[in-house]
Amino acid sequence: MSLLSVQDVTFSYNASKRVLDGVSLTIEPGDSIGLVGESGSGKTTLLRLLLGLTRPSSGSITFNGTPLDPRSARFMRDYRRQVQVVFQDPYSSLDPRQAVLSIVSEPLRALRIPGDHRQMVSDALASVGLERNILGRYPHEFSGGQRQRIAIARAIVAGPSLLLADEAVSALDLSTRIRIVDLLKSLSEQMTLVFVSHDLGVVAALCQKIVILEKGRIVEAGATASILANPQHPYTQRLLSSVPRMPA
Amino acid sequence: MTTLDVISPKRRSHGSVTLWAGLALVGLHIAIGLLTLVWTPYDPTGMSGGRLEAPSWLHWAGTDRLGRDFLTQIMVGSRIALIVGTGAVAIGAALGVTLGILAAFASKLLDDALAATLDILIAFPTLLIAMLVVAASDTANLASAIIAIGIALSAIVARLTRILVKRVLLMDFITAARTSGSSWPAIVFGHVLPNIWPTLSVNFALQFGLAVIAEASLSYLGLGAPPPNASWGRLLQEAQGTVYTAPIGAIAPGIALVSLVIGINLLADGLRDSIDPTRRAR
Ligand SMILES: Nc1ncnc2c1ncn2[C@@H]1O[C@H](COP(=O)(O)OP(=O)(O)OP(=O)(O)O)[C@@H](O)[C@H]1O
Ligand SMILES: [Mg+2]
Numbered sequence: 001m002s003l004l005s006v007q008d009v010t011f012s013y014n015a016s017k018r019v020l021d022g023v024s025l026t027i028e029p030g031d032s033i034g035l036v037g038e039s040g041s042g043k044t045t046l047l048r049l050l051l052g053l054t055r056p057s058s059g060s061i062t063f064n065g066t067p068l069d070p071r072s073a074r075f076m077r078d079y080r081r082q083v084q085v086v087f088q089d090p091y092s093s094l095d096p097r098q099a100v101l102s103i104v105s106e107p108l109r110a111l112r113i114p115g116d117h118r119q120m121v122s123d124a125l126a127s128v129g130l131e132r133n134i135l136g137r138y139p140h141e142f143s144g145g146q147r148q149r150i151a152i153a154r155a156i157v158a159g160p161s162l163l164l165a166d167e168a169v170s171a172l173d174l175s176t177r178i179r180i181v182d183l184l185k186s187l188s189e190q191m192t193l194v195f196v197s198h199d200l201g202v203v204a205a206l207c208q209k210i211v212i213l214e215k216g217r218i219v220e221a222g223a224t225a226s227i228l229a230n231p232q233h234p235y236t237q238r239l240l241s242s243v244p245r246m247p248a
Numbered sequence: 249m250t251t252l253d254v255i256s257p258k259r260r261s262h263g264s265v266t267l268w269a270g271l272a273l274v275g276l277h278i279a280i281g282l283l284t285l286v287w288t289p290y291d292p293t294g295m296s297g298g299r300l301e302a303p304s305w306l307h308w309a310g311t312d313r314l315g316r317d318f319l320t321q322i323m324v325g326s327r328i329a330l331i332v333g334t335g336a337v338a339i340g341a342a343l344g345v346t347l348g349i350l351a352a353f354a355s356k357l358l359d360d361a362l363a364a365t366l367d368i369l370i371a372f373p374t375l376l377i378a379m380l381v382v383a384a385s386d387t388a389n390l391a392s393a394i395i396a397i398g399i400a401l402s403a404i405v406a407r408l409t410r411i412l413v414k415r416v417l418l419m420d421f422i423t424a425a426r427t428s429g430s431s432w433p434a435i436v437f438g439h440v441l442p443n444i445w446p447t448l449s450v451n452f453a454l455q456f457g458l459a460v461i462a463e464a465s466l467s468y469l470g471l472g473a474p475p476p477n478a479s480w481g482r483l484l485q486e487a488q489g490t491v492y493t494a495p496i497g498a499i500a501p502g503i504a505l506v507s508l509v510i511g512i513n514l515l516a517d518g519l520r521d522s523i524d525p526t527r528r529a530r
Contacts, residue, residue, distance in 0.1 A: 096443070106430060
């Protein structure tokens with residue numbers, strides 16, 4: 001059974017324009033999927049629907065066969081534990097008034113996950129390559145790359161099966177970006193990953209599958225290698241030609 | 249962020265100086281206010297000397313028109329000012345923050361209605377609100393003045409809170425809290441309030457000063473603490489007629505008022521700096 005299945009989803013913020021139009025997509029356990037599209041193509045909107053933050057105007061989303069229902073507290077408690085997200089901007093995604101311990105342990109507290117939270121947080125920090133003794137420090141004491149690691153630690157601390165990343169490396173400088181991509185790649189061996197980006201290069205390095213979104217419609221989807229080698233849709237061809245040199 | 253790091257050591261020492269200065273000033277007023285509950289140099293309502301005496305060893309700040317010791321009146325005034333300021337700001341903060349948060353979370357329609365109501369309320373002079381409260385409660389006393397000032401302040405607090413909350417709600421860490429499974433109440437208390445608190449607390453300090461001054465004008469119109477309550481406002485107003493012959497009557501309560509307002513502001517500034525992790529010592 002697929003992990004997450006999106007069927008014919010349509011969404012608009014206001015009546016005048018459809019931001020997502022008949023989007024269908026299945027995510028299998030263990031997938032690492034790159035969701036690619038230009039700015040404004042609806043990538044973040046699709047993630048918000050997958051996170052249950054907004055509900056589709058029509059169509060359905062099912063998780064392990066159960067329909068995603070943001071109004072069911074019971075379903076959402078399990079869903080939140082299973083599906084976590086990392087945002088683009090590591091500066092606004094961490095509450096400046098909370099110490100690392102309470103930032104990273106928020107899912108554990110909110111979802112009332114039993115166990116030694118301190119220990120779980122410091123394990124999560126270690127697995128994203130941070131030191132364990134930073135629990136009492138505040139976000140402003142860290143660099144952008146370190147902050148993004150803290151955000152990733154928060155996303156994985158409750159042991160999710162699906163990790164969504166929205167432009168999670170776009171705000172970082174090149175060398176930091178490479179290190180965070182490496183981290184996400186190693187995490188993708190333990191969990192399913194949906195990586196949103198407009199950077200085909202990064203997606204090619206990280207994801208086995210690619211989904212191309214144009215103006216709210218999926219125009220092409222398939223294995224990374226075959227799409228890069230032989231793009232079918234003119235939009236994909238244009239995206240590819242706008243990347244100076246593709247890594248093989 | 250690097251710039252913040254660079255200036256934070258300076259901020260820190262600056263913060264602790266303001267904190268201590270504020271604590272000292274406000275502490276002095278609190279100590280005097282408490283002292284007047286058990287002891288005053290003279291009977292606050294009784295004649296203890298000639299009329300409008302100049303400052304002397306017997307009467308450090310002289311006497312008023314009725315021959316009452318002026319220093320005693322100012323000391324009692326500290327107590328009244330603290331009660332008025334604390335009471336009005338507490339009412340204004342409780343009402344205002346609650347309303348502001350509700351407005352920020354409300355549907356567009358309700359939010360617009362609330363915002364318009366607040367604007368109208370803010371345009372209402374405190375005086376008019378005080379008259380309404382007095383009319384509703386049938387008596388003019390310190391409590392009615394405090395309630396009236398509190399209501400007037402709450403509109404200002406609510407409008408500020410609404411804007412601050414809306415700004416915080418746009419941050420990614422709020423979305424992260426939601427996807428972490430936090431409930432809205434947990435988000436309000438865990439993320440929203442701590443992030444708007446620094447700005448609010450400085451505003452509360454300003455409001456404290458406004459409240460003390462507002463009480464002064466209300467007592468002048470007979471809508472505040474009735475005589476013989478010696479609020480600084482009443483003292484200032486009573487000194488108006490004799491400001492040229494006995495200037496101490498206006499200067500002394502003025503200094504008392506200003507020192508308390510400055511003290512509260514320093515205290516709020518210092519507290520904000522000391523609870524702000526980005527400005528605190530590592
Ligand atoms: N809250 C909102 N209200 C109204 N319209 C919105 C809102 N958020 C996004 N949109 C519109 O929806 C469309 C898709 O936006 P979305 O943020 O999903 O794009 P994106 O693919 O994530 O773009 P980017 O790469 O710039 O992040 C855009 O046209 C945008 O203007
Ligand atoms: Mg986006």
